Amino acid sequence: MKIISSAEEMRAFSKECRRENKTVAxxxxxxxxxxxxxxxxxxxxxxxxxxxxxxxxxPTQFGPNEDFANYPRKPEEDFEACxxxxxDAVFAPxxxxxxxxxxxxxxxxxxxxxxxxxKSRPKHFRGVTTVVGILFNIVRPDKAVFGLKDAQQVAVxxxxxxxxxxxxxxxxxxxIREDSGLAxxxxxxxxxxxxxxxxxxxxxxLLKGKxxxxxxxxxxxxxxxxxxxxxxxxxxxxxxxxxVDRLTSLPVQVAERGKSRISIAVWYGRVRLIDNIEI
Amino acid sequence: MKIISSAEEMRAFSKECRRENKTVAxxxxxxxxxxxxxxxxxxxxxxxxxxxxxxxxxPTQFGPNEDFANYPRKPEEDFEACxxxxxDAVFAPxxxxxxxxxxxxxxxxxxxxxxxxxKSRPKHFRGVTTVVGILFNIVRPDKAVFGLKDAQQVAVxxxxxxxxxxxxxxxxxxxIREDSGLAxxxxxxxxxxxxxxxxxxxxxxLLKGKxxxxxxxxxxxxxxxxxxxxxxxxxxxxxxxxxVDRLTSLPVQVAERGKSRISIAVWYGRVRLIDNIEI
Numbered sequence: 001m002k003i004i005s006s007a008e009e010m011r012a013f014s015k016e017c018r019r020e021n022k023t024v025a026x027x028x029x030x031x032x033x034x035x036x037x038x039x040x041x042x043x044x045x046x047x048x049x050x051x052x053x054x055x056x057x058x059p060t061q062f063g064p065n066e067d068f069a070n071y072p073r074k075p076e077e078d079f080e081a082c083x084x085x086x087x088d089a090v091f092a093p094x095x096x097x098x099x100x101x102x103x104x105x106x107x108x109x110x111x112x113x114x115x116x117x118x119k120s121r122p123k124h125f126r127g128v129t130t131v132v133g134i135l136f137n138i139v140r141p142d143k144a145v146f147g148l149k150d151a152q153q154v155a156v157x158x159x160x161x162x163x164x165x166x167x168x169x170x171x172x173x174x175x176i177r178e179d180s181g182l183a184x185x186x187x188x189x190x191x192x193x194x195x196x197x198x199x200x201x202x203x204x205x206l207l208k209g210k211x212x213x214x215x216x217x218x219x220x221x222x223x224x225x226x227x228x229x230x231x232x233x234x235x236x237x238x239x240x241x242x243x244v245d246r247l248t249s250l251p252v253q254v255a256e257r258g259k260s261r262i263s264i265a266v267w268y269g270r271v272r273l274i275d276n277i278e279i
Numbered sequence: 280m281k282i283i284s285s286a287e288e289m290r291a292f293s294k295e296c297r298r299e300n301k302t303v304a305x306x307x308x309x310x311x312x313x314x315x316x317x318x319x320x321x322x323x324x325x326x327x328x329x330x331x332x333x334x335x336x337x338p339t340q341f342g343p344n345e346d347f348a349n350y351p352r353k354p355e356e357d358f359e360a361c362x363x364x365x366x367d368a369v370f371a372p373x374x375x376x377x378x379x380x381x382x383x384x385x386x387x388x389x390x391x392x393x394x395x396x397x398k399s400r401p402k403h404f405r406g407v408t409t410v411v412g413i414l415f416n417i418v419r420p421d422k423a424v425f426g427l428k429d430a431q432q433v434a435v436x437x438x439x440x441x442x443x444x445x446x447x448x449x450x451x452x453x454x455i456r457e458d459s460g461l462a463x464x465x466x467x468x469x470x471x472x473x474x475x476x477x478x479x480x481x482x483x484x485l486l487k488g489k490x491x492x493x494x495x496x497x498x499x500x501x502x503x504x505x506x507x508x509x510x511x512x513x514x515x516x517x518x519x520x521x522x523v524d525r526l527t528s529l530p531v532q533v534a535e536r537g538k539s540r541i542s543i544a545v546w547y548g549r550v551r552l553i554d555n556i557e558i
Contacts, residue, residue, distance in 0.1 A: 104390035105442035111383035137444040163384035
């Protein structure tokens, strides 16, 4: 497995793959790999000849008061996990390789990204679309695999790919959960064992919302209210609960089974957690 | 020569070229081709195996009160000119092929694009960078040729290519002028013969500014004042005159020979004209 830190070398590796008519799948990550990431890698492994995993804690998608400095970083463990999973190359550039001091160009999606996490994290998605565009231009993958835990992110990236004609197939991968139901996230590392247990309320509240929809309720406000009431506690404060279109993550007026998703973001103490469920 | 209107077909053509190990040069135009464009095509012809000319009057780079509706369009003449110049493919999509009704993704450059034309045409460069990014993603050229009449545009695109890691070499081509010195532009078609003659003042004023710099003047304000006074007339109203860095088009404090450029935009009656000269 190659570990590549320079954009030029990454580009050369990828060109060589294309020259040999090998397809390339990219799994963009911020490292601190967990079983969710590994499931993305497995999907990539099945869908292309060559698997590239990028490990890059992207500074531009963090707000000024967010957890960029503390975000978990364990490159050696990440490389080992990639190696054991049959990854061909890890692209782990330093930030200075990706962003010049006078960088001034951004890719922004201005509809889907305005809702949900976009409201409370104003420049987050601009950071995401910009870095994903950069990674696509460096790696030029045939496919890129993203996890549905970040369903809005997937929708934003799909829109970007469509609007800007990136020649990349977006593959979405299901959420991987702990036994408690808590969606896997690198940020779960901020929770102590007791909190991790308490965080099961998040998925449980989504299941209750889904059950209500399964019972025939199409009233978005009722579903939202049930989820909000189920999840709220002394430690859990709701940032948003929304019923959205399954594909675009845009809010819907009517909850439709097979077409909608319930998305949630909460503060669990000082930890921001998101989750979602299709109904 | 192929005339291609669908993005999918354009992409397939370009992929076939790459498969045959042929390099592709793109000349992005808004049509109404004149000798300036033809010089770009000739440069492209010499620098790659395959020349693609895009002919697309890009709606998103026009402001609401600008000349999008009236912009000169003569596709048949353009195709004939391309054919006679040895172009391999013209990409002339309808606007609906490039922009979905709910398109919501933009590429924006937020430093270089703020000056000069960016001040009086607020969303112009966002339209330019977005469409050029789209064209790059569809055509995936090895090189792209741009004319220096639009020096700020070249600087913005260079910055975009650098920041977003587009794998395209930007080739810049010198300004082509009428005998009078008027820089060739599709918008010159708006001028009657008398106006066309009067518009020689624009280049003449730049030559005076350059002569002052050649004489050793490094004072930006003096150079600007001379150009403004030389060009102004009953019919010509200055939009801006600036001394800028030759490469970035960012304003400079000191005019330096070999490093600076004088850039100008004027209203000639109702026609907006731009020009520039290196000093």
